Amino acid sequence: MLFSRSTRWSALSTILILGLAGLFLWGCPAKKPQQNQSLMSSGDAASQVYVAPGQYDEFYGFFSGGFSGQVTVYGLPSGRLFKIIPVFSQFPENSYGYSEETKAMLMTSYGFVPWDDSHHPELSQTNGVPDGRWLFINANNTPRIARIDLKTFETDEIIEIPNSGGNHASPFCTMNTEYVVASTRFSVPIPNEDVSIETYKENFKGTITFIKVAEDGDMEIAFQILVPGFNYDLSHSGKGASHGWSFFTCYNTEQANTLLEVNASQNDKDFIAAVNWKKAEEYVAQGKAKEMPATYFNNKMNHKTHIAESKVGKTVKVLTPAECPGLIYYLPTPKSPHGVDVDPTGEYIAAGGKLATVIPVHSFSKMLKAIEDKAFETEIDGIPVLKYEAVMAGEVENCGLGPLHTEFDGNGYAYTSAFISSEVVKWKIGTWEVVDRIPTYYSIGHLMIPGGDSQKPWGKYLVALNKITKDRYLPTGPELCQSAQLIDISGDKMKLLLDFPTMGEPHYAQAIPADILMPNVTKIYPLEENQHPYAAKSEAETGMTRDGNTVHIKMTTIRTHFAPDNLEGVKVGDKVYFHVTNLEQDWDIPHGFAMKGANTAELLIMPGQTRTYVWEPQEPGVYPFYCTDFCSALHQEMSGYVRVSPKNANVSFKYHVGE
Amino acid sequence: MKMTSRILFAVAVLMLIGAYFLPLWQIMLEAPQYPEGIGLIIWYNDIVGYKPNDLNNVNGLNHYIGMRPIEPENILELKIIPYIIGFMILFGLLGVILGRKKWLYAWVITLMILGIVGLADYYRWGYDYGHNLDPTAAIKVPGQSYQPPLIGSKKILNFTSYSYPATGGWMIAISFVIAVLAAIHTSKLCPLDRLRRRLHP
Numbered sequence: 139m140l141f142s143r144s145t146r147w148s149a150l151s152t153i154l155i156l157g158l159a160g161l162f163l164w165g166c167p168a169k170k171p172q173q174n175q176s177l178m179s180s181g182d183a184a185s186q187v188y189v190a191p192g193q194y195d196e197f198y199g200f201f202s203g204g205f206s207g208q209v210t211v212y213g214l215p216s217g218r219l220f221k222i223i224p225v226f227s228q229f230p231e232n233s234y235g236y237s238e239e240t241k242a243m244l245m246t247s248y249g250f251v252p253w254d255d256s257h258h259p260e261l262s263q264t265n266g267v268p269d270g271r272w273l274f275i276n277a278n279n280t281p282r283i284a285r286i287d288l289k290t291f292e293t294d295e296i297i298e299i300p301n302s303g304g305n306h307a308s309p310f311c312t313m314n315t316e317y318v319v320a321s322t323r324f325s326v327p328i329p330n331e332d333v334s335i336e337t338y339k340e341n342f343k344g345t346i347t348f349i350k351v352a353e354d355g356d357m358e359i360a361f362q363i364l365v366p367g368f369n370y371d372l373s374h375s376g377k378g379a380s381h382g383w384s385f386f387t388c389y390n391t392e393q394a395n396t397l398l399e400v401n402a403s404q405n406d407k408d409f410i411a412a413v414n415w416k417k418a419e420e421y422v423a424q425g426k427a428k429e430m431p432a433t434y435f436n437n438k439m440n441h442k443t444h445i446a447e448s449k450v451g452k453t454v455k456v457l458t459p460a461e462c463p464g465l466i467y468y469l470p471t472p473k474s475p476h477g478v479d480v481d482p483t484g485e486y487i488a489a490g491g492k493l494a495t496v497i498p499v500h501s502f503s504k505m506l507k508a509i510e511d512k513a514f515e516t517e518i519d520g521i522p523v524l525k526y527e528a529v530m531a532g533e534v535e536n537c538g539l540g541p542l543h544t545e546f547d548g549n550g551y552a553y554t555s556a557f558i559s560s561e562v563v564k565w566k567i568g569t570w571e572v573v574d575r576i577p578t579y580y581s582i583g584h585l586m587i588p589g590g591d592s593q594k595p596w597g598k599y600l601v602a603l604n605k606i607t608k609d610r611y612l613p614t615g616p617e618l619c620q621s622a623q624l625i626d627i628s629g630d631k632m633k634l635l636l637d638f639p640t641m642g643e644p645h646y647a648q649a650i651p652a653d654i655l656m657p658n659v660t661k662i663y664p665l666e667e668n669q670h671p672y673a674a675k676s677e678a679e680t681g682m683t684r685d686g687n688t689v690h691i692k693m694t695t696i697r698t699h700f701a702p703d704n705l706e707g708v709k710v711g712d713k714v715y716f717h718v719t720n721l722e723q724d725w726d727i728p729h730g731f732a733m734k735g736a737n738t739a740e741l742l743i744m745p746g747q748t749r750t751y752v753w754e755p756q757e758p759g760v761y762p763f764y765c766t767d768f769c770s771a772l773h774q775e776m777s778g779y780v781r782v783s784p785k786n787a788n789v790s791f792k793y794h795v796g797e
Numbered sequence: 798m799k800m801t802s803r804i805l806f807a808v809a810v811l812m813l814i815g816a817y818f819l820p821l822w823q824i825m826l827e828a829p830q831y832p833e834g835i836g837l838i839i840w841y842n843d844i845v846g847y848k849p850n851d852l853n854n855v856n857g858l859n860h861y862i863g864m865r866p867i868e869p870e871n872i873l874e875l876k877i878i879p880y881i882i883g884f885m886i887l888f889g890l891l892g893v894i895l896g897r898k899k900w901l902y903a904w905v906i907t908l909m910i911l912g913i914v915g916l917a918d919y920y921r922w923g924y925d926y927g928h929n930l931d932p933t934a935a936i937k938v939p940g941q942s943y944q945p946p947l948i949g950s951k952k953i954l955n956f957t958s959y960s961y962p963a964t965g966g967w968m969i970a971i972s973f974v975i976a977v978l979a980a981i982h983t984s985k986l987c988p989l990d991r992l993r994r995r996l997h998p
Contacts, residue, residue: 662850697857723850724857725833771861772935 186626187636189216194656197588197649199601200259200273201622203227204643207254209275209286214588214649215599215624217638225284225293226254226277230739234293237741238715238750239670242446246280246298247433255279257306257645262315262351266377266482266593270654272355274309274318281305283318285355290660294439297357300432300454301328301345307373311351313381313593317360317415320347321386325367329431338395342367345456346386348415358436361422361455363413363466366519367393369402370411372477372543377593378484380502382416385487389474402474403493407526409468410478410489412505421462427455442669444747460520467509468518469500470526477543477584481552481567482593486531488552490542497541497554499570501531532570538563542583543646545590547597547627553590555582555602562602562625564632576632578602578623579610587627588649596651600625600632603644611639620644661725663746670748672717677701682791689714691793695729695743696721697770699795700763703778707791710758710784716741719748730766733780740766755782798896798983805979806901810889812972816841816882819965822919823847824945826855827957837867838963841878844869862943862954863934864926874918881911889976898983905976912973920947 189195195213203209207227211220228235228244235244235252244250254277261268272294273286281299286292299305304323311318325342327333333341344367350360368388376383391408394401421427434451459466469487475498477490487500507513508528515523538556541563546552551573554563560581564574584603588596602623610621619639626633665675674680674692680701683690689712694701700718708714718731720743732740733753741749755761765776783789798806825836825847835854836847844867846852856866869875885908892900927944936954943953950959962970981987 722857724854775935 183626183633183635187215187217187624189213189218194652196652197596197599198652198655199586199588199647199649200261201603201640201644201647202256202259202275203641204257204620204645205255206642207256207277208642209256209259209273210641210644211291212622212638212640213652214601215635217622217624217636219641221291222641223286223291223293225275225286226251226256226282226296228252228739232742233739233749233751236739238752239443239445239748242448243293243296243437243439245435245437245448246282247300247435247450248280251280253279254282256284258308258310259646259648260309260311260318261648261650263311263592264314266313266381268589268592268648268650268654269315270650270658271315273648274311276305276308276320278304278306278323281308281320281322283309283320283349283357285351285357287355288655289658292439294355295357295437297349297359297436298434298451299347299349299359300434300451301330301362301430301456302326302347304369307346307370307386309349310373310375310384310591312375312384312415313377315351317348317350317375317384318357319373319375319384319386320349321345321370321373323369323371325369328364335395338367339393342393342395344368344370344388346370346384346411346413348384348418356438359434359451359454361418361427361457362430363418363457363459365411365459365466366391366521368409369398371475372490374478374480374487374591376480376484376502377482380480380484380487382414383502384413384415385478385480386411386413387471387475387478387489389476405473407470407472408474409523410471410475410487410500411521412467412469414465417462417465418457421457421465422455426462427457429453430456442667444663444668444670444749458520463520464509466521467505468521468523469505469529470515470523471498471500472496479544479546479552479591481546482548482595484593486567488534488544488554490544490554492540492542492557494541495535495537497534497537497544497565499531499534499567500529504531505529532568534563534565534570534572536572537565538575543585545585545587545600546595547587547590547600548595549597551597551627553585553587553600553627555585557581557583557605560604562600562632564627574630574632576625576634578604579621579637580604580606580608584644584646586647586649588651591648596649598626598628599635599649600627601647601649603640603647605643607639610637622647662723663744665719665721665723665746668719668746668748670717670719672715672750673719673748674717675719676721677795680793682707682793684791687712691716693718693731694721695719695731695765695776697727698765698772698776700731700765700776700778701795702793703795705778705791705793706781706783707789707793708755708780708782709787709789710755710782712755714753714755714780716751716753717748718743718751720745722746727769728767729769729776731763732766733763734761742767755780758782758784758787798898798901802901802979802983803893803896805975805982806889806904807893809972809976809979810886810893810904812968812975813882813886813889815968816965817879819968820963821965821969823959823961823963825959827959828955830955836959841882841965842875844872844875859943861934861936863931863937864943865929865931867926872922874922885911898980901976901980901983905973905980908969908973908976912969916947923947 197214199212199214201210209223224234260274262272281302285295287294299320302322303326306323307321309318322344325344328343344365346363348360369390371387373386390402432454436449471489472491472494475489476492513525513528538559540558544554586601607618624636722745736753743749820838822839
């Protein structure tokens, strides 16, 4: 497990590296990466990525955090990290998932889940072009999709996907963000029940889920499609000509339930599932969908109160392909395909057949023709399997080993990551010829071109997202960062510009020109719009109230004091809620709140916001609290004390500041 | 009064209406932490931030040095200025209608006096805010006063403070200049008249 970073990749690398010799004999002439051809970062490359102090990057890059569960925001071309957006994991730095207001964001039908594995950021689109409204991202482990608001750069909503296991082929959106999708990487009994794992073929199913996105971003599950129990891996929606369709790769069509690295790698071809979602809408409208009981959470931040609220869904609409002709077709695709990527015109569908020696590219128009001609090979559970030759547009040969993902530059070229041979391969759409290749360091997974999966790529840079770093940076013990490489793709030859470390394990990333987002960025939350039930909008509204053992404290912060900052009347056994409102209305002036001995993370309160911190003091005494964010020249003075008296003490409330 | 003067007088008077619709004065502060600038805009009846919340933020900064918060609702001048402008407009219009030179002269002199009094009052106001500080202030710099400049710029600790007329203020100034020209034109001092007399004795 020399190369292991996650179980998935370790399994993949092990089998593939062991079989490498065999591949050399029969397959793709593995071209040795041209050593250091563009490794010598010249002064020229340096000037291309140099963003002078005070200047702005050209693009915002949003990188998934992988096992960190978060999203990171980078500037491109500089590779500078600006922010970690907490999404699926608790984040003590700003109390996401700790504060009373944000805990509900991480609620699921399994209870509070403090962590997840975030894979694929996806920018919302209008007319097939990223529009800068939202960023979606999937949670793979406990299936969910989150929506991040790109005005505030905060997680706005998380919806759980029922009837799913391993939400990997997600959350790719349709041309106008009508839907984002989800799917099962790990098929499961649906509904889940206690059955022998060996009854996989009989009892395990997959689902493909379409989540409707409303004008205001609100997500709800529109319908699910019950599909054969394969492993649905990645997805992209059609665009242009193929608008109305979505494509999902699947592997393990062998339906193995043990030692998948071997048992799921036997078939020469697996499938891309082509889903006609407009047809699905019609079937749903006709009442063909069954209402199926399912429990799932939909957590949404209330913008008025700044409190996340959970709704619990009780049923989903489920379509069965056998009852809905024309809903799904399988396109045979070699071999355990991973990525499925649609070119800017919507005509070509490239698959990353990770064990294949070629990149198969399907033609959407040929697919329609094949459907019309009924060029079917067979049928699986009511899903026609089209003939490979009838849908295939071309195969890219000499494509490197382990092709995974493809993005497009909008100028007729496609770029595919090759994991095993650690390179990016550039090929021409139509001729299917490889025209250039560049090594990556090392073991590239996804690659990303700003807008590179949309109808209008900004084809200037490509970012390689690498799984293995090894000797690239100063070593930091057994655990190393992952790395990204920025490659100039504006010329005929790709050119390595920059190599920068990343956080967690970025699987995929998306980028958008800065000038689309910058004008809309929120600077403060207007205090007058704060409708938090415990907000104190001025120091006059602060105070303490008791209800049995529960004490509510309304507190404010402004440079440079808390009000109140001396509090008495709290007793051992009390559950104390500090509701802290930041009265500041100036950009970049958050205040923090932390109490000695509290069993939680600090609060970091944005201007105009209210955040709540729960403290259950155990021993009598006096406890200091303070502001954790260096807010002004008198930040060190921004502190206070709470007196804690014994359980039965007769100490009445007393609180003040500056008296 | 000559017709030209009368028209100029009318223009000068009407320009004062702009003082109701345009800001009169502006105080801007620059500091490293405020790359986007922070400042105050003085209207005929109010003081507001250059950006939303700037007034509160200026007051927040000022509390460190013990300066009183600027509370527009408690500033008497802001209640009087609207009437003074109104009076000057009515006074001027009457002068234009009557077409008497003396009305024009009186109007010019009144406007001049009001201007001087206004600037003096602004200076007094700045002096009071800048010197009359809370003795318990956190930041005390011996010998330092925080009076904003009357007109121009001044470095005050980490801030550079700029004080200039805003559009409405400039309009009043231009109105005054036009009225002065109108007065000269219609008086015996008019250089055009003297020139004509010399050419056509």
